[in-house]
Amino acid sequence: MIHASAIVDADTSIAADVEIGPYSVIGAGVTIGAGTVIGPHVVVMGPCKIGSDNRIYQFASVGEAPQDKKYQGEPTWLEIGDRNVIREYVTLNRGTNEGDGKTVIGSDNLFMAYSHVAHDCIVGDHCVFANAASLSGHVEVGNHAILGGFTSVHQFTQIGVRAFCGLGSVVTQDIPPFSTAAGNRARVIGINKEGLKRKGFSAELIRALHKSFRELLKSRGSKEDAFKNLEPLCAEFPEVEVFVNFVKNSKRGIAS
Numbered sequence: 001m002i003h004a005s006a007i008v009d010a011d012t013s014i015a016a017d018v019e020i021g022p023y024s025v026i027g028a029g030v031t032i033g034a035g036t037v038i039g040p041h042v043v044v045m046g047p048c049k050i051g052s053d054n055r056i057y058q059f060a061s062v063g064e065a066p067q068d069k070k071y072q073g074e075p076t077w078l079e080i081g082d083r084n085v086i087r088e089y090v091t092l093n094r095g096t097n098e099g100d101g102k103t104v105i106g107s108d109n110l111f112m113a114y115s116h117v118a119h120d121c122i123v124g125d126h127c128v129f130a131n132a133a134s135l136s137g138h139v140e141v142g143n144h145a146i147l148g149g150f151t152s153v154h155q156f157t158q159i160g161v162r163a164f165c166g167l168g169s170v171v172t173q174d175i176p177p178f179s180t181a182a183g184n185r186a187r188v189i190g191i192n193k194e195g196l197k198r199k200g201f202s203a204e205l206i207r208a209l210h211k212s213f214r215e216l217l218k219s220r221g222s223k224e225d226a227f228k229n230l231e232p233l234c235a236e237f238p239e240v241e242v243f244v245n246f247v248k249n250s251k252r253g254i255a256s
Contacts, residue, residue, distance in 0.1 A: 066119030
């Protein structure tokens with residue numbers, strides 16, 4: 001299952017059924033779970049833990065040192081979950097000591113060609129990074145988020161669960177859950193009604209999220225009044241509570 005031309009360091013832990021293609025390089029400190037397939041000309045550097053049933057395509061660079069001038073070779077980590085698809089020329093970097101020392105990627109994500117996850121980022125599950133979507137350091141991306149092609153995300157920014165960033169978005173402030181954002185600089189346009197409908201969200205919930213969006217991000221009233229007005233909806237719909245708490249706890253401010 002390991003091609004004769006591949007270079008695999010002795011200090012690795014690789015499940016018996018892992019496939020490693022021609023001319024790929026697996027460095028020291030790498031762990032690869034069962035069912036993972038690594039194509040030709042892939043470089044995986046450690047310390048790095050890759051889960052099960054991932055598919056890594058040719059010319060991807062996984063677990064390389066962070067692109068941070070302050071990094072001085074400290075032992076930091078990249079952790080990847082299960083069933084991710086990592087396409088051509090994707091770059092996923094390890095963490096730094098200024099973060100928690102690791103970059104973390106969940107499961108069931110699709111990273112299209114040339115997408116990039118920088119040091120100390122946290123990516124949830126079921127996310128889609130379209131071609132050349134890129135995260136700077138310390139970014140957090142919630143479950144089921146979608147980043148359109150050529151989206152660029154500023155460091156320390158948060159993108160909420162099921163958020164959608166349109167083609168070419170330049171994200172410099174936080175994008176709330178369930179919302180759609182676009183532009184340079186990206187601004188939240190509204191709740192992703194059509195996307196939520198396709199995923200089976202009820203009309204009542206979508207209306208409640210839309211009301212929350214209007215109250216918090218479009219009203220001229222105070223945020224404190226809006227938070228109080230939305231308490232009944234938070235009690236009725238957990239998703240509204242997620243939306244409201246995200247806005248309430250945002251450190252970089254909302255891109256509205």
